[in-house]
Amino acid sequence: MAASSTLVYHHLPFFFLVFLLHAQPCPAAGGSWSTLLPSIGISAMHMQLLPNDRVVMYDRTDFGISNISLPNGKCRPNTTDCSAHSVEYDVASNTVRPLMVLSNVWCSSGTLMPDGRLVQTGGFDDGYRVVRIYKSCDSCDWQEIRDGLNQQRWYATNHILPDGKQIIIGGRRAFSYEFFPKISTNENTPSFPFLAQTNDPNAENNLYPFVFLYPDGNLFIFANNRAILFDYSKNQVIKTYPTIPGGQPRNYPSTGSAVLLPLRMTQGTVAAVEVLVCGGAPKGAFVNANKGIFDGALDTCGRIKISDPNPQWAMETMPSARVMGDMLLLPNGHVLIINGVSAGVAGWELGRNPVLSPVVYHPDKQVGSRFEVQNPSTIPRVYHSTAVLLRDGRVLVGGSNAHDKYEFTNVLYPTELSLEAFSPSYLDSNSSEFRPTIILPVKNTRIGYGKQVVVVFTVSGIVDPSSVSVTMVAPSFNTHSFSMNQRLIVLDGSPASKIIGRSRYQVVVTTPPSGNVAPAGNYILYLVHKDIPSPGIWVQMQ
Numbered sequence: 001m002a003a004s005s006t007l008v009y010h011h012l013p014f015f016f017l018v019f020l021l022h023a024q025p026c027p028a029a030g031g032s033w034s035t036l037l038p039s040i041g042i043s044a045m046h047m048q049l050l051p052n053d054r055v056v057m058y059d060r061t062d063f064g065i066s067n068i069s070l071p072n073g074k075c076r077p078n079t080t081d082c083s084a085h086s087v088e089y090d091v092a093s094n095t096v097r098p099l100m101v102l103s104n105v106w107c108s109s110g111t112l113m114p115d116g117r118l119v120q121t122g123g124f125d126d127g128y129r130v131v132r133i134y135k136s137c138d139s140c141d142w143q144e145i146r147d148g149l150n151q152q153r154w155y156a157t158n159h160i161l162p163d164g165k166q167i168i169i170g171g172r173r174a175f176s177y178e179f180f181p182k183i184s185t186n187e188n189t190p191s192f193p194f195l196a197q198t199n200d201p202n203a204e205n206n207l208y209p210f211v212f213l214y215p216d217g218n219l220f221i222f223a224n225n226r227a228i229l230f231d232y233s234k235n236q237v238i239k240t241y242p243t244i245p246g247g248q249p250r251n252y253p254s255t256g257s258a259v260l261l262p263l264r265m266t267q268g269t270v271a272a273v274e275v276l277v278c279g280g281a282p283k284g285a286f287v288n289a290n291k292g293i294f295d296g297a298l299d300t301c302g303r304i305k306i307s308d309p310n311p312q313w314a315m316e317t318m319p320s321a322r323v324m325g326d327m328l329l330l331p332n333g334h335v336l337i338i339n340g341v342s343a344g345v346a347g348w349e350l351g352r353n354p355v356l357s358p359v360v361y362h363p364d365k366q367v368g369s370r371f372e373v374q375n376p377s378t379i380p381r382v383y384h385s386t387a388v389l390l391r392d393g394r395v396l397v398g399g400s401n402a403h404d405k406y407e408f409t410n411v412l413y414p415t416e417l418s419l420e421a422f423s424p425s426y427l428d429s430n431s432s433e434f435r436p437t438i439i440l441p442v443k444n445t446r447i448g449y450g451k452q453v454v455v456v457f458t459v460s461g462i463v464d465p466s467s468v469s470v471t472m473v474a475p476s477f478n479t480h481s482f483s484m485n486q487r488l489i490v491l492d493g494s495p496a497s498k499i500i501g502r503s504r505y506q507v508v509v510t511t512p513p514s515g516n517v518a519p520a521g522n523y524i525l526y527l528v529h530k531d532i533p534s535p536g537i538w539v540q541m542q
């Protein structure tokens, strides 16, 4: 084949050959990849960025011996496993420190609490009902609450609530929800029939439901192929949205992903609330994959304005099909779709054809020109891969293990212990003259609701005052291609103005009006100029 295609090229005029070599199926590739660490010792199945720029990661305790030892010759109690299954990655020093999880954290979920602790829930086997708390410091480790949950939670979704508690929704064969901390010691576990209704007996397909806090305090919950608006305090469905066109499943094991598109504040309100769901695997794909037939993944996204009185899905086609893709909100409000494969489903040995090129989705461009294919990685990130946004605007990518034990050789997709960073094109060196730096507020500033904040920044090149905005991003908990608590708010603000006599600029912005729009806790504040974000700074909403 190679010889005959070479022959064909030889018969073409030279300029046509050049054209062929440069022809791209999609416009303007961008972004760049770098390997941060070839091995962190574990496969990063779950990741959470913490407000001190460290990232907690963990895999499983029933997974064999990892490639990193517990410190000081420690072993997990009552086992012969002296290896770590959790690490803390420090972005600044690019190093990892091993941590000890006691019970099985496999396919669990979590939320960063308003005080900056990670509270993580459930898992498998001896971890089904465990709540684990991680407070970051140089020598901190996991604390476990044995019977912290009322129900077993394996593949559940968590979300932070306006009152500072977290809700834990669903999980395998758990058609209910509960809270942490508990509302009362004898709190019951409200049943949640929507999860029973969306549970496909052959494939489940409603695990790790997509959950977003709607700015009126209710929850938008998408499972399988449809969604509701839900009042968890009254256990009441407020609204039922139409089934996504085509009716194909989008949740684990037909793992697509979803984001709440940027919440743009205008005069103290959010003008439009929109959700974007992308990828997944068709009905029957899970049963087929278990028989060795790997169906092509879905190549569609559905976008719905859930704040419309009569919301309807609008469908769009991605440049390539994808299952197990992660969707991340970038600081400038664009959506990155990264990781995953184009055939099969989530689960051991069930995915095929890695998709190595991320895609950037521009929510504000015209339909038909919203997707932009990015430069590819060389490392397949299949089942159990992860991605989180870092404060500096890079995207941390880790994990991938297609097998039920660590498998490094003689397999189609070896277990990945490496960490990479994807740098979106806004970090290209030719953007540096437009890249802002925030001077004020200083890091860890506490900000209240509905307050005016002066953001002072510098830019080395010429500032275009009409293309300046201030965004706030909540750090999310990422696993199984979904980022829990992911949220980006575009603050209402004045146009940028030059501070007289200084090479500095300022914008005055109004902070979100309530915890329904921005639950209390840590956010990364960015100044965005011409779609190029500054390095972020941590602020605390309270």
Ligand SMILES: *[C@@H]1O[C@H](CO)[C@@H](O)[C@H](O)[C@H]1NC(C)=O
Pocket: 038, 039, 067, 408, 417
């Ligand atoms: C395990 O870690 C060692 C260094 O500690 C490294 O040389 C080796 O490549 C790692 N193994 C894998 C599979 O990454």
Ligand SMILES: *[C@@H]1O[C@H](CO)[C@@H](O)[C@H](O)[C@H]1NC(C)=O
Pocket: 077, 078, 102
């Ligand atoms: C280890 O086993 C002992 C004795 O069975 C038990 O009391 C203890 O709780 C176990 N520890 C853990 C962490 O499971």
Ligand SMILES: *[C@@H]1O[C@H](CO)[C@@H](O)[C@H](O)[C@H]1NC(C)=O
Pocket: 028, 428, 430, 431, 434
């Ligand atoms: C930087 O270069 C890339 C590739 O040539 C281009 O697409 C992008 O628009 C440039 N960015 C700026 C800010 O000029």
